[in-house]
Amino acid sequence: MRALSLSLRALLLAPIFLTACAAPLAHGPSKGLRLRHVVLYQNGLGYFERTGEMxxxxxxxxxxxxxxxDVLKSVVVVEEGLGPNETPSTVSARLPRSGRGDSPExxxxxxxxxxxxxxxxxxxxYAVPTAAWKATYRIILPTKEQKERRALLQAWALIDNIGDEDWNDVRVTLATGAPLSYSSDLRSPTMIERPELKGIYGPQGGAVGPVLAENVAGRDTDADGVPDREDACPNDRGTVHTDPKLAGCPSHVRLVSSELKILPQVLFDKGSDIVKPVSHPLLDEVAKVLLENPWIxxxxIEGHTSTDETSPPDLATRRASAVRAALVKRGVPGMRLSIRSYGTDRPLDSNATExxxxxxxxxxxxxxxxxxxEATNTTTGTTSPITTEALARMPEGAGRIDASSGSYRYQIANPVTLAKKSSALITLINRPMNGDDVLLYRPDPAAPQSATHPFRAAxxxxxxxxxxxPGSVSIFSGGTFVGEGVIMRLLPGERSTIPYAVDNSTRVSQGRMSLDEPLRIVALARGVLRVTDRQRLVTTYEVEPxxxxxxxxxxxxxxxxxxxxLALPEGTEKNPDAYFIRVALTPQKPLKIVIEEARPVERQWFVLTADGERLALYLKGSALPEDTQKRMARIVELRRxxxxxxxxxxxxxxxxxxxxxxxxxxxxNVxxxxxxxxxxxxxxxxxxRLESVTKTGDELAVKITQRSDDAAIARAxxxxxxxxxVIEEDAKADREKP
Incomplete structure (x- = not known):
């Protein structure tokens, strides 16, 4: 193909007007001149190709x-199939209307x-501004029982046809690059302006876009999802309730992880096996929980008696049977209920009082x-269809993925038909990757609880x-949705840890202390000693899984x-801002992680006033010539x-x-x-007493004189x-200092 020549003279005769590729053609091209190919970029540019016969x-x-x-500076006209000796047609552009006062639309x-x-x-x-395509992801995590730690990653693209014409069997390419593009006015007279000074007198490095407010949930002391201001029992974990007096208060029956907890008991009168009416609401709730949770x-059903009742084993059996019958009457299958008599063997309280x-x-x-x-649907009891194996069979939408210049072009395998003013979600990637469910301790101001509780992360x-x-990520585990995160740009060979929930069951606390350790002598001249200390920061993390x-x-x-x-646990990864330390977890087994960091700090001391014991430590860590070592040892002894x-x-x-x-x-007093x-x-x-005190004072005065003489001699x-x-600085030691 050879490009047709485009007459610049014709372009200058009158202003040119073009309208969105998405607008239906009023006249001009035949029906064969149709939209054939669309390339969408993530910075809001669209490249459109039309082909047909005139x-x-x-x-x-x-x-x-x-x-x-935008069309004026990017339009290209090509006549297809010209031979080497054929000349393309000359193309002129005519602009019948100025349109400068018209609306942008x-x-x-x-x-x-x-x-x-x-x-x-x-x-x-031609290229014109259009809606940017957006990426969104699904990650299906492996369960703890799976030996192979592989997650399934699905990438989807949301594309928008914001124009006024339908896309019918259009070839679509999605590009990740951001080609430079500028808004320019080619038709208006141009006055050259001088550059404007910006960023000197006002704030520098400010936001270039909206800074959104953070919505932080109200205080929830017992972490039951009911804010304290609405919680009738703010210190006891409960449930949401339509009655304000019961909102946030514990219900009779609770499921904690995989354990069924019945708070009150079904109580009986002395010698009786008849279920009292006061226990009917409790049995209603037990039946409801069992029916909604078929995984149980x-x-x-345990029967118990007090010591003042006759035939305790038989009475306990009859009580358990009565409760079982009441639950069966409420719809619970009898095969899910068994009875056991404990008689007086397991008292809940003392039998010494009524x-x-x-x-x-x-x-x-x-x-x-x-x-x-995890494998059971809580409504029907059937296995969840949302499995890694089922999702992995979905086809990828991207027929070919080209990488060049740090960007990627996803060529959608099948032509796209998309009505005007509508959107579509297309599967780009559906493939397994190395992945796992982990806890991530990384306090984040956007999640206040993360200061003491780690994130669940994919x-x-x-x-x-x-x-x-970049895009949003929906996380699935065990056949259900478990949270949502945000993925940043992830290049080949990189690893990302994506928080999707806060794990309130695990607590992490940290403490830090600073220590100084004498290292070595650097130099000595005129009684001034230059030394190097090691300043240590010790950070302790205590984890309660x-x-x-x-x-x-x-x-x-x-x-x-x-x-x-100074030392990091094996497997620690580093980046310019942080260390990522990986440790194995055992449920409910506390562990402690200690991180020590250090830096050299140079200080000066006057030998005459330096602490003798600290001076000895500096000497111990120094490699000095033998004669100098002996002389410094003498100085240390004299200083002591x-x-x-x-x-x-x-x-x-x-x-x-x-x-x-x-x-x-x-x-x-005398x-x-x-x-x-x-x-x-x-x-x-x-x-x-005065005589004795005076005598003691005189003796102390004599000792003071003697010790002053000793100190003066030692000082001299x-x-x-x-x-x-004189100790000169050792350049080699200086290079090797920690």
Whole structure:
């Protein structure tokens, strides 16, 4: 095919108007000039191709005012089947109306004039803005019992025909790339404007689109789905109820995971096996729960008695039989109910009081057998049809997937017929991928509970040769919908963990502390010591798994700028922002994960005032020449001696100060009673104490003088040892420091 020449002179004679490819052609092309191929991009561009034979030398195309400039800069006309020596027709464009004052949706025409009239089919192609196609996904997770951890991934595309003509057997291609495209006005006179300064005086890096509000549910202390403001029992997990007085309060019968819990008991009068009317509502509720949950295949009805009743085993049997009969009357199959007599063997309360004995005259319930709940439809008891095997048989819609320049083009296998102003959902991908159900601990402000409870997440690994585009993900597990997430762009070879629910049964708490460790001596000159410390951050995660958790927990530990990990659990993955730590989970078995990170910190110390013990640790971690090592060891010893002397001096001075203050107090007391004859005995005792305190003070003064001399000698020796010692920085050690 050779492109027809397009007359620029004709384009300049008058403004051109084209209207949407989706508008029905008012006149011009024959019925054979039809829409043949549509390429939709995810940035809102559409590429349209039409092909057919010309019935005259003129062709009128209708577009909308808002599309005119886009068609002008992209339209291509090709005459098909020309031989190497044949010349294509000359094409001129005529614009009979300006349309500049029209509405953006006003239809207008572009007339193409061919000279001579083409004798072969003609193809016309152009690009205009249209609705972007969107991706959405389904992930069917494997069950815990499946040995092969493979998930089924389905990718769907939502396409929109926003135009005014139907698409009849149109070949559709969906492209993930975002070709650069600009809005331009080719028809109006152009005034060249100078660039405008932006982003200097106002906020920089602001939002480029709407920032939506977060809708956060009200506080729900007992996590029963009923907000505290509406919960009549805010501290007890309950259920929704039409009666405000019962909203959020526990019902008589509850299903916790796979366990049936009956809160009250069926109580009987002394010696009686007649079910009292007060227990009828409870039996109604038990029957309703059993009928709605056929996975409970056998319930044991336990009969109990108190010690003051006659024939306890027989009476307990009759009570259990009466309750069984009442449930059968309410529609529960008898084969799902068994009875057992416990007599007085399992008292609920003490038999020493009438109140306790009344509680022991009862019938209780126990789930004796059940099938896997995941495999049963709770309404009919049949196996759910939503299985990985069934869904895997669905055909893929994309006949071919081409990858180039970082983008993908999905060529839909079958032609698409889509009515105007309507949408269609097309299956693009339907294939298994490595995937599993995991717990993901990654606190997110959009989900406040995630600070203490991990997410349930679908983890998939893209080992295919295609990239996945951003979109919503519906997650299925055990034959039912379990949550919804959002997938970001996932390239081949990448793995994504997609949160879809919060697991309230598992709790994670974390704590952090900072520690400093002396490492080594860097340099010493003029009594100033440069050292390197290791600053450690220790983060502890304590995990309390629930009773029905996945096999793996993925813990996202954010990187601390400047710090490097000392050790990470095996299998940890790294990215620039965080470490992803994978640990195996056992239901209801707590575990602790400790992450240690460190960074080197350089500090300066004056040797004369440095702590001797810390100085010894720096020396221990340093590789110094033997002579320097000995001299530094002497300095450490002198610094310890000086430190011990100063410490003792401080203690002695504190004691002497106490003695001086006590002596002053005693003198004041003696002075106060010296003219009181009857206090002579007390005065004598105080004088003796004053003498003893004064003597102690004098002795302490002597010790202070002696220790001051010792400290002065140690300081002089230390000063002399430090004065001429120089340690130069070791460049190699500096490179190897942690």
């Amino acid at each position: 019935s005259s030398d003129k062709l009128a195309l209708r577009f909308r005012e808002r599309e005119v400039d 006003e239809p207008t025409e572009l007339e193409l004039v061919f000279s001579p009239r083409p004798s072969r089919p003609v193809s016309i192609a 295949t056998l319930v044991e 109140q306790g004995r009344a509680k022991n005259r009862r019938v209780a319930f126990n789930v004796a057998d059940q099938v896997k709940r 983890e998939i690994e893209n080992k295919s040769d295609i990239g996945l585009q 629930g009773h029905n958790v996945p096999n793996t927990l993925v813990l996202r530990h954010p990187r601390t700028p400047g710090y490097e990990p 001696t000086l430190g011990a002397a100063n410490d003792e001096l401080n203690r002695l001075r504190e004691k002497r100060q106490e003695a001086v203050e006590r002596a002053v107090e005693l003198r004041e 002075k106060a009673i010296e003219k009181t004859p009857q206090a002579e005995k007390l005065r004598k005792m105080l004088l003796e 020796e230390l000063d002399d040892a430090v004065r001429d010692l």
